[in-house]
Amino acid sequence: MSESEIKTADAKKSSGALAFQIFCALIFLGMIGMVFTNAVLRYAFNSGYPPSEEWARFFFIYITFFGAIEAFYRKKMIAVELITDMLQGVSRKTVAVLAHCATIIALAIMLVGGITYVEQTFDTYAVATHINMTWINITLPIMAAASMLLQLRDLFGILRTPAAEFRKAEK
Numbered sequence: 001m002s003e004s005e006i007k008t009a010d011a012k013k014s015s016g017a018l019a020f021q022i023f024c025a026l027i028f029l030g031m032i033g034m035v036f037t038n039a040v041l042r043y044a045f046n047s048g049y050p051p052s053e054e055w056a057r058f059f060f061i062y063i064t065f066f067g068a069i070e071a072f073y074r075k076k077m078i079a080v081e082l083i084t085d086m087l088q089g090v091s092r093k094t095v096a097v098l099a100h101c102a103t104i105i106a107l108a109i110m111l112v113g114g115i116t117y118v119e120q121t122f123d124t125y126a127v128a129t130h131i132n133m134t135w136i137n138i139t140l141p142i143m144a145a146a147s148m149l150l151q152l153r154d155l156f157g158i159l160r161t162p163a164a165e166f167r168k169a170e171k
Helices: 003-045 050-074 089-120 139-160
Strands: none
Touching (some): 003 050, 050 139
């Protein structure tokens, strides 16, 4: 790959990442705005706006699942590495492969369950906003599918890496 092709690929990655971050920021700001507005209405007028509570809940669901995709993309998931930090070589690589396989299986279960749940909510509407709940619940299978693809990418990277490169963690 030439240097210009690498720069073009990096620019596409960064513009996609920037667009995703802007999307997540807008969702988060929408959630904060809805909660703040409703709090002001309750304080000032002793009455809230019920759809704002529902919208805030929907935004929270979106930011949770899309934030999970971001965590998988940046490899910032919560992990307990007490034992794996003591391993090296083939044993550390084996544990990494097994961990990724277990995560992929869990995500596959979430994907299948999420699709089933979305199918069950095709005819369900939110009480205050009358939004079809499919648009809210679709975030679970989207997160599971995207995270599974990211885990598969990482698994193939681990499998291609020689075991000798898996060293003990430095303290």
